[in-house]
Amino acid sequence: MSVLKPGTRCVIIAGCPENIGLIVVVMAHLGKYEDYKDAYKIETLSGRPMALWADESRTWTVPGASPYAITERWKLRPLVDEGDLDDVEDDEVINKEQVRVGV
Secondary structure, three states: OOOOOOOOOEEEOOOOOOOOOOOEEEEEEEEEEOOEEEEEEEEEEEEOEEEEEOOOOOOOOOOOOOOOEEHHHHHHEEOOOHHHHHHOHHHHHHEOOOOOOOE
16 A cells, blocks of 8 residues: 555545544554554544544544544545546545545
8 A cells, every 4th residue: 555645635444433434634654653554643634533442452432532543554545636646556546526525
């Protein structure tokens, strides 16, 4: 998977069910971070808080905990303009026209 640059908008496609479908902005690529192999710091585009794991066992979440999170790369799909399609692999793109932001 390609490395996402800060400022890239993405949709969450996996992980905590409460967060799937949220549009987020990449704040930083952290790489290997704690238990994560390819971590990113993200923020919700709207500033709306997302659910976060409440304990290290990742068995339950706290809804609306923070607009910021650390997540794995494979849980993110970039939203791109058609002019930027050369920069990412075909299997990891969601064109921005396919997602209604703010729904």
